Amino acid sequence: MFKDLFEWIGSLPPLAQIPVIILAFLVAIALVLFFVEVAPRPGRGYTVLRLAVAVVVPALLLLGLGSEPWNPNPGWTPVVAIIGAVLGAAMFLLDYRARSGRGYLLQLVAFLAPAFLLLIAGLIYPTIQTIIYAFMNNNSANPQFVGFDNFAWIFSQPQNLVVIRNTVLWVVVTPVISTIAGLAYAVFIDRSRGEKFFKILVFMPMAISFVGASIIWRFVYGYRGEGDQFGILNGLVDFVGGSPVNWLQQVPLNTFLLIVVLIWVQTGFAMVVLSASIKNVPTEQLEAAEIDGTNAWQRFWNVTLPGIRPSLIVVLTTISIASLKVFDIVRTMGTAYPDTSVIANEMVTLLQKFEPGRSSAFAVLLFLLVLPIVIYNARQIKKTREVR
Amino acid sequence: MSATPVDLPVTRSGKGAIEATDVRSVVKRTKRRLTSRGATIASLIIALLWTIPTFGLFVTSLRPQSEVVRTGWWSVFVNWDLTIENYQTVLANDNLLASLVNSVSIALPATVIPLVIAAMAAYAFAWIDFTGKDFLFVGVFALQIVPIQMTLVPLLSLFSRGLYINGYEVFEGFKDAGTYTQVWIAHSIFALPLAIFLLHNFVTEIPREVIEAARVDGAGHGQIFFRIVVPLTVPAIASFAIFQFLWVWNDLLVALIFASGKASPITRTLAELTGEFGQNAYLLPAGAFIAMLIPLLVFFALQRFFVRGLLAGSTKG
Numbered sequence: 001m002f003k004d005l006f007e008w009i010g011s012l013p014p015l016a017q018i019p020v021i022i023l024a025f026l027v028a029i030a031l032v033l034f035f036v037e038v039a040p041r042p043g044r045g046y047t048v049l050r051l052a053v054a055v056v057v058p059a060l061l062l063l064g065l066g067s068e069p070w071n072p073n074p075g076w077t078p079v080v081a082i083i084g085a086v087l088g089a090a091m092f093l094l095d096y097r098a099r100s101g102r103g104y105l106l107q108l109v110a111f112l113a114p115a116f117l118l119l120i121a122g123l124i125y126p127t128i129q130t131i132i133y134a135f136m137n138n139n140s141a142n143p144q145f146v147g148f149d150n151f152a153w154i155f156s157q158p159q160n161l162v163v164i165r166n167t168v169l170w171v172v173v174t175p176v177i178s179t180i181a182g183l184a185y186a187v188f189i190d191r192s193r194g195e196k197f198f199k200i201l202v203f204m205p206m207a208i209s210f211v212g213a214s215i216i217w218r219f220v221y222g223y224r225g226e227g228d229q230f231g232i233l234n235g236l237v238d239f240v241g242g243s244p245v246n247w248l249q250q251v252p253l254n255t256f257l258l259i260v261v262l263i264w265v266q267t268g269f270a271m272v273v274l275s276a277s278i279k280n281v282p283t284e285q286l287e288a289a290e291i292d293g294t295n296a297w298q299r300f301w302n303v304t305l306p307g308i309r310p311s312l313i314v315v316l317t318t319i320s321i322a323s324l325k326v327f328d329i330v331r332t333m334g335t336a337y338p339d340t341s342v343i344a345n346e347m348v349t350l351l352q353k354f355e356p357g358r359s360s361a362f363a364v365l366l367f368l369l370v371l372p373i374v375i376y377n378a379r380q381i382k383k384t385r386e387v388r
Numbered sequence: 389m390s391a392t393p394v395d396l397p398v399t400r401s402g403k404g405a406i407e408a409t410d411v412r413s414v415v416k417r418t419k420r421r422l423t424s425r426g427a428t429i430a431s432l433i434i435a436l437l438w439t440i441p442t443f444g445l446f447v448t449s450l451r452p453q454s455e456v457v458r459t460g461w462w463s464v465f466v467n468w469d470l471t472i473e474n475y476q477t478v479l480a481n482d483n484l485l486a487s488l489v490n491s492v493s494i495a496l497p498a499t500v501i502p503l504v505i506a507a508m509a510a511y512a513f514a515w516i517d518f519t520g521k522d523f524l525f526v527g528v529f530a531l532q533i534v535p536i537q538m539t540l541v542p543l544l545s546l547f548s549r550g551l552y553i554n555g556y557e558v559f560e561g562f563k564d565a566g567t568y569t570q571v572w573i574a575h576s577i578f579a580l581p582l583a584i585f586l587l588h589n590f591v592t593e594i595p596r597e598v599i600e601a602a603r604v605d606g607a608g609h610g611q612i613f614f615r616i617v618v619p620l621t622v623p624a625i626a627s628f629a630i631f632q633f634l635w636v637w638n639d640l641l642v643a644l645i646f647a648s649g650k651a652s653p654i655t656r657t658l659a660e661l662t663g664e665f666g667q668n669a670y671l672l673p674a675g676a677f678i679a680m681l682i683p684l685l686v687f688f689a690l691q692r693f694f695v696r697g698l699l700a701g702s703t704k705g
Contacts, residue, residue, distance in 0.1 A: 003565040010566025014486075014493045017567065021497045029504055037610025067560040080558050100517075107609050108516055115509035115528075115580055122543055122577030123531050129542035181434065188431035200688075201435045204442065207687035208680050209638030211655045215662060215676040216445045219461060228459040232444055235460045264438065325535050328640045332659050347537045348644070356541050363538040374533045378526045 002064045036110045040103030047096075050106060054092035058084035127367075133360035143357070150361035159339075160346070164365075166255050167342045170326055171369070173256070175319040178263045179312065182270025187300065190278055199275065203268035210265070210328030217261050217333065221247045248337040255340055261329050266322060270315045277311035278304060317373050324370055343369075449474055449673035456670050474674035484675055486650075487657035491679075494568050494643075494653055495636040498575035499629050505576070506583030507591075507625065511613050513584070514591040515599060525588070532581035540645050543574065547646070570646040575636050583628055590624035591617055627693040634683050654679040 005024075009017050039050055062084040095105035134150055136143035154160045182202075189198045205213065222231030223246040229235045234244040248254045281304050289299045305312075327344040334340030341349070343366045350359035447461040450470040455463075464470065478484050513525050547570050550561030562569050594617060602612050618625070643656045652660075658679060661672055 003560055003562055006562065006566035006569040008566075010569065014489045014567065018493055018496050021572070022500050025497075025501055025504070029508075032508075033610040033614055035610075036613075037608040040608060062558065065559040066557050080556055108512060108518055111508045111512035111516065111609070111613075114505045115584060118505065118573075118577045119528070119531060119580055121546070122574070123534055123539055123581070126539035126542035126546070127534055130538050133541060185431055185434050188427040188434075192428070192431075198431060198435055202438045204684070204687075205438065207634060207683045208442070209640070209655050209683070211640055211659050211662070212638075212676045212680050215658065215672050216441045218662075219444045219448055219673075220441050228463070230456070230460045232440070232460065232462060235462060264441070267438070321533055325537070327537070328655075328659075331640065332662050344535065344537050348540070348641070351541060351645075360538075360541060363535065363541075366535050367538055370533050370535060374530050377533070378530055 001066070001068060003067075032110050032114075036107045039106050039110075040101060042102075047102070050095065050103060051089070051092050054088040054095070054106060055085045056088075058088040130360045130363050133356050134364045136357050136360075138355045138357040146357070150357045151365075153358060154361055154365065159341075162339050163341045163343060163346050166340065167324065167344075167366075167369070169252075169255055170259055170262070170323040170342055171320055173259050174262050174266060174323040174326075175316045178266040178319050179270045179274075179315055181263065182267045182272075182315070183274050183312075185267070186271045186275035186278055187304070190275065199272065202271055205265045206268045208265070210261075211332050213261055213265060214329055214332035217264075221257055223247060223249075248333070248340075251339045254334070254337050258329055258334055258340060259323075261333070262323060262326055266319045270319065273311055273315050274308060277308040281307035317377060321370065321373060324366060445673050446677060449677045453670045456673075474671060475678070478671055478674045478678060481671070484654070484657060484671075484678075487652055487654040488678070490568075490647075490651055491637055491653040491655070491682075494571050494575070494647075494651070495633050497568070497572050498579070498636045499632045501572065502576040502579035502583050502632065503625060503629055506580055506628075507587050507618065507621070508613065509580075509584045510587035510591045511609075511617055513588050514594075515612070515617075516609065528581050528584050532585060536578055536641060539578075543577075544645060547573075564648070567648070567651045571642060571651060574642050574646045575639070578642065579632050579635070583632070586628050586631075587621065587624055590621045594620050623693060626690070630686060630690050630693055633686060637683050 009020055009024075012020060035049075035053055038046060039053075059081045063078070063081040066080060091105065091109070096102055098104050133143070135145060135147060137146045137149070154164075185198075185202060189195050192198070208216070219230060220232050222229070223234055223244060224230060229238055229244050231247070233247060237244055247257055285303050285307070286299055289303050294302070325344050326342060327348065330340055330342050330345040331348070334345075343362050347359045347362045347366070350356075350362065444461050447464055447470075448456060450472065451461065451464065452469065452471050452473060455467075455469060459467075509528075513521060513528075546559070546561070548561055548563045550557065551559040562573075598616060598620075599612060602616055607615070637653075638655060639653075640655045640659055643653045644659075647653065647656065654675075658672065658675055661669065661675065
């Protein structure tokens with residue numbers, strides 16, 4: 001039935017849909033907040049309210065997710081709704097006996113449930129499902145378990161090995177160079193005149209989409225067989241008297257040229273974060289080092305760099321993850337050229353070719369590559385939370 | 389010092405204000421030694437290298453079609469021939485115009501919805517005690533790093549086929565329901581882990597006394613959230629709103645998978661234009677620049693918030 005609601009919204013003109021969906025959503029949230037506010041109050045009326053909400057809301061939600069109950073096709077939704085109501089009643093009882101006071105559990109659920117339902121439906125369930133798909137064949141109507149066949153396929157195809165090699169290149173080169181460039185720039189312009197303006201220049205690519213960036217860089221790498229060049233790189237080659245090169249056709253140079261685009265975008269991010277971090281290094285330390293007769297380079301190496309180490313790690317990991325997931329640049333710039341694909345792009349390509357098994361196997365591979373970063377960051381968070 | 393956009397979070401403790409004059413003299417002295425001529429030249433070169441590509445596109449977008457296909461954009465320096473014709477053509481092109489409208493219609497709800505949901509979850513993580521809180525929070529953080537690509541196949545089939553458990557229908561699916569339904573929901577889901585994490589960082593920094601005082605006055609969690617936490621975290625909420633808006637506006641992947649043809653946002657339409665070497669290719673620069681205009685405007689107008697949001701997520705790790 002929610003589907004019918006969305007269908008009605010979809011029948012409105014595009015711009016009119018914005019206020020309708022936002023208002024509908026905010027009204028729902030307001031109701032939740034109102035319930036949370038009054039739930040813990042004592043008195044029979046409020047107890048009845050808690051019971052009613054606990055039973056009716058899950059039932060209504062499940063009823064809404066299904067098709068119309070008078071049009072049972074093919075399962076019978078009310079059965080599911082009744083199960084929801086029973087679970088809701090159980091939750092009410094649990095809440096009624098809660099040690100932290102009545103209404104406590106319901107409040108918690110009201111605050112967390114929207115986020116967790118979405119996360120479970122949209123991230124956790126699909127991730128598990130993808131891992132299962134990775135061991136199935138490509139017949140999506142009747143999937144058969146095929147063990148490690150999809151992975152064997154990945155590692156047996158030379159073009160897939162190129163894809164993996166490219167992904168590794170992206171992850172190694174992009175974070176290192178963006179961070180070095182961003183750090184150098186942040187140090188050089190630190191406390192100089194017009195610092196804000198200089199920052200904006202380098203930070204601006206962050207606000208541009210990868211698609212926009214790809215179009216921008218077409219006019220850098222572009223190649224024309226005859227006549228005047230339109231890519232500035234070949235323009236320069238022309239200017240010094242060389243013969244123009246079809247840059248993106250050169251393997252493996254083309255992968256590096258695409259990496260440059262991501263570096264161009266990510267340097268601004270690294271620069272801004274590291275710049276703020278540099279300003280946070282105590283001036284007393286720098287001054288003490290200066291009194292000790294160190295030069296600027298030694299001060300940077302021995303005082304500033306250790307001081308910004310945490311931000312440096314964060315910047316490196318963030319950019320690593322971004323480069324692992326890179327898709328848009330390769331998709332819009334590289335598809336016409338040989339050997340530029342990366343895992344993230346290959347996954348979507350296979351998906352569009354209706355090969356979910358192989359696509360999922362690539363997804364699992366990507367996840368395995370990200371896993372060390374997840375574990376490392378989770379540890380960091382735990383540490384900081386313990387300190388608090 | 390506070391005029392620069394990026395040193396905001398650092399001075400939150402306020403200790404800098406007291407000894408500002410002291411610090412400034414020291415800063416001046418150290419500054420002289422830190423910046424040399426070589427550094428200035430290096431930074432100028434970086435700034436130039438980073439700006440030239442965008443500038444090239446801007447110039448190209450202003451050149452007539454006959455020139456674009458014949459010469460490089462730098463030839464404007466000898467042959468000054470600029471026109472706004474391309475922009476007029478783009479704005480008269482129904483397809484591109486509809487895509488711009490789609491981008492707006494996708495981006496606004498896909499910013500508001502995850503923001504509100506994440507703020508509620510962040511509040512619960514910060515100010516309601518329950519067992520397993522730390523574990524769940526780390527779990528939410530870890531989800532941030534799950535590649536979106538990994539969720540595409542199952543989420544798409546969930547949307548199109550629904551969910552049946554043991555033959556019972558739990559979810560009928562959203563196949564073709566509405567124009568943007570799937571894109572809104574997909575973007576909202578993908579935004580949640582980062583949003584919860586960022587907002588949580590801000591929400592925990594509200595002094596405990598403020599919350600306790602409200603509680604003593606008889607406010608429940610609903611009022612505390614709505615009357616105290618939300619107003620006090622407006623800067624953080626604004627920063628994430630900008631972040632999310634830019635991310636949705638610039639996204640291609642989700643649009644490619646979840647948007648139907650008629651809901652195609654500008655990034656996707658431009659990407660399709662890049663692919664074909666048809667007669668419309670010369671419109672790309674102008675189209676790309678118009679598509680860039682909105683995020684750049686948002687970015688310039690609100691960059692203080694934007695940068696602060698980025699920093700909250702990163703410098704605390």
